[in-house]
Amino acid sequence: MSTLFDKVWAAHEVVAETGDAPAVLYIDLHLIHEVTSPQAFSVLKGLGLPVRRPDRTLATMDHSIPTSTEQVFGNVPIKVDAAARQVRQLEQNAAEFGVELFGMRDARRGIVHVISPELGTTQPGMTIVCGDSHTSTHGAFGALAFGIGTTEVGHVFATQTLLQRKPKTFAVNVEGRLRPGVTAKDLILAVIGKIGVSGGTGHVLEYRGSAIRALSMDERMTVCNMSIEAGARAGMIAPDDTTFAYLEGKPRAPRGAHWEAALAHWRTLRTDPGAAFDSAVDLDASVLEPMITYGTNPGMVLPIGEAIPDNRGDAVFAKALAYMGFHGGEAMLGKPIDVVFIGSCTNGRLEDLQAAAQILKGRKIAPGVRMLIVPGSQDIKRAAEAAGYADIFKAAGADWRESGCSMCLGMNGDTVAAGQYSLSTSNRNFEGRQGVGARTLLASPYTAAASAVRGLITDPRDML
Amino acid sequence: MEPVIRVRSKTVVIPSSNIDTDQIIPARFLTTTTKIGLGRQLFADWRYQSDGSPKPDFALNRPAAAGAQVLVAGRNFGCGSSREHAPWALLDFGFRAVISTEIADIFRGNSLKNGLLPITVDETISQWLQANPGAEVDIDVEARRLTLPTGVAVSFPLEAFARHCLLNGIDELGYLRSHLGDIERYEAARGIQAPK
Numbered sequence: 001m002s003t004l005f006d007k008v009w010a011a012h013e014v015v016a017e018t019g020d021a022p023a024v025l026y027i028d029l030h031l032i033h034e035v036t037s038p039q040a041f042s043v044l045k046g047l048g049l050p051v052r053r054p055d056r057t058l059a060t061m062d063h064s065i066p067t068s069t070e071q072v073f074g075n076v077p078i079k080v081d082a083a084a085r086q087v088r089q090l091e092q093n094a095a096e097f098g099v100e101l102f103g104m105r106d107a108r109r110g111i112v113h114v115i116s117p118e119l120g121t122t123q124p125g126m127t128i129v130c131g132d133s134h135t136s137t138h139g140a141f142g143a144l145a146f147g148i149g150t151t152e153v154g155h156v157f158a159t160q161t162l163l164q165r166k167p168k169t170f171a172v173n174v175e176g177r178l179r180p181g182v183t184a185k186d187l188i189l190a191v192i193g194k195i196g197v198s199g200g201t202g203h204v205l206e207y208r209g210s211a212i213r214a215l216s217m218d219e220r221m222t223v224c225n226m227s228i229e230a231g232a233r234a235g236m237i238a239p240d241d242t243t244f245a246y247l248e249g250k251p252r253a254p255r256g257a258h259w260e261a262a263l264a265h266w267r268t269l270r271t272d273p274g275a276a277f278d279s280a281v282d283l284d285a286s287v288l289e290p291m292i293t294y295g296t297n298p299g300m301v302l303p304i305g306e307a308i309p310d311n312r313g314d315a316v317f318a319k320a321l322a323y324m325g326f327h328g329g330e331a332m333l334g335k336p337i338d339v340v341f342i343g344s345c346t347n348g349r350l351e352d353l354q355a356a357a358q359i360l361k362g363r364k365i366a367p368g369v370r371m372l373i374v375p376g377s378q379d380i381k382r383a384a385e386a387a388g389y390a391d392i393f394k395a396a397g398a399d400w401r402e403s404g405c406s407m408c409l410g411m412n413g414d415t416v417a418a419g420q421y422s423l424s425t426s427n428r429n430f431e432g433r434q435g436v437g438a439r440t441l442l443a444s445p446y447t448a449a450a451s452a453v454r455g456l457i458t459d460p461r462d463m464l
Numbered sequence: 465m466e467p468v469i470r471v472r473s474k475t476v477v478i479p480s481s482n483i484d485t486d487q488i489i490p491a492r493f494l495t496t497t498t499k500i501g502l503g504r505q506l507f508a509d510w511r512y513q514s515d516g517s518p519k520p521d522f523a524l525n526r527p528a529a530a531g532a533q534v535l536v537a538g539r540n541f542g543c544g545s546s547r548e549h550a551p552w553a554l555l556d557f558g559f560r561a562v563i564s565t566e567i568a569d570i571f572r573g574n575s576l577k578n579g580l581l582p583i584t585v586d587e588t589i590s591q592w593l594q595a596n597p598g599a600e601v602d603i604d605v606e607a608r609r610l611t612l613p614t615g616v617a618v619s620f621p622l623e624a625f626a627r628h629c630l631l632n633g634i635d636e637l638g639y640l641r642s643h644l645g646d647i648e649r650y651e652a653a654r655g656i657q658a659p660k
Contacts, residue, residue: 020625021639024643035494035495036494036548038497042497042498064494085497131548133545147546149547151577151637155636158637159644197540202569231569316480430484431486
């Protein structure tokens, strides 16, 4: 009897681990981007080594590139010089090492964790790595996917393997159905609130139960994406008919007889009944509320209608509240906000934009609020335009951009000013994450859109 | 990588818990394409005023911090982004070890690959270290032992392979490349075509 994770791990052990040495683990797919790859390419150059498997390596640009149409497609140069250098460096490295690159003006470009599922290169049972902690997103397909550092990017370039100790397993059992207005984002924020930001350290989470089975692939990706915010190495969901329906016909998914063979294999990728996990937690989805963070890590989160806890005497807690400009006992509802960001590898997919459009249709954002809506990929951008969402956003007064990581981490100049409150659908509310001194509140696309309309933190169920 | 055998140094203490890698080095500095010189940007938003002058209250800016090679921090150090720029910045600043009750997985792996020691201790030792900034500690990699100036010595977890690499200055890439034959056999067994 073994877990989903055990099965995927065992199928990729080139050399099994021993007491003396970690396992040599084969990597099926290596995703790279402009920020964490240059130093790894430099190592290859220094050693005179090639990228061993360019056919299993895919490059795009997402972190530092601009989202303004003039800078991406016009003749306006990239505003941030260092970012422009980084983009050029990836173009040169990809050409030199024969790696396929979806460059700045490529119609298939987007956030690395958004485009690989769209292409169908993310598939059940694979091992997938990227120099980015949100690689856990791909676990939504039953892949073992995790973030690595740049030294390890070099290891995968040179050998298509990594040295890894086998992590422990952690079952996250979620039964019941989410109520209307409560989303996958609220679910994962509730999980992180329950197990804490280091509750998953050393573990791979497997999300299980009827609430997870009922989620779409976009929603499953939102859940697995934030596994790292609980400290977990990865998060996984067993593939099922929802997964297969998503993948069928994707440009790089298997076809014909290959599809049938793949399906037969993928159907075996589930935890055997009775298989043991090292840890477990249970949640009831049917009682969850829309969630919002109030502090400076994603574990500082509460149901939107509740008041901020009053942890007197906890210096770290007090420092976080001081940064946020909040006090214990205050209600979150009705607090003013300055910026709303909808996007990122957490909530920048089409269903997220559809949720925002549902709220924003026929409404305008509050005066003084700046709203940035950044699709996760160029493909999603086109789909949102075809569905009429983009027109709704523009009519509401939001800024509709080209795809990228954008204001999730503010590397490309899309930043929140010091002291401003940003209601963001991204994944991290760390100090300064969206700009020096910026104060980030994490929530779902529904909550973000509803709050943009009122200019105040708002329970989206008031507007649905 | 240079061998890392022993670190004997005074400590500097940043008592916050959940120090994420965005604090260790903010994202706006990740547009670099090298590993050089990141120590200047270590803890940039905690260390400098908006005009670039140092914040005198911040631990790293106090005169007592000069030359300290061991950073003591609250629990769950290095969480968040996988950026290896975090250990690069700590090393470039002069740190050789980080001590906490918990260290995040990716940061831990990145640190070991660069010769920065991620040391986890129990709450009692952590509290003592936090209460005694500047304490002279002795970290013995071979013995996996941390000794406090009081004479109290505790062992810390360090995986056998990581210890071997640290003590001998071994780069993991060389080890992985020694398994290229196994990798080719694995690919053949799975029906994966040989690389061109």
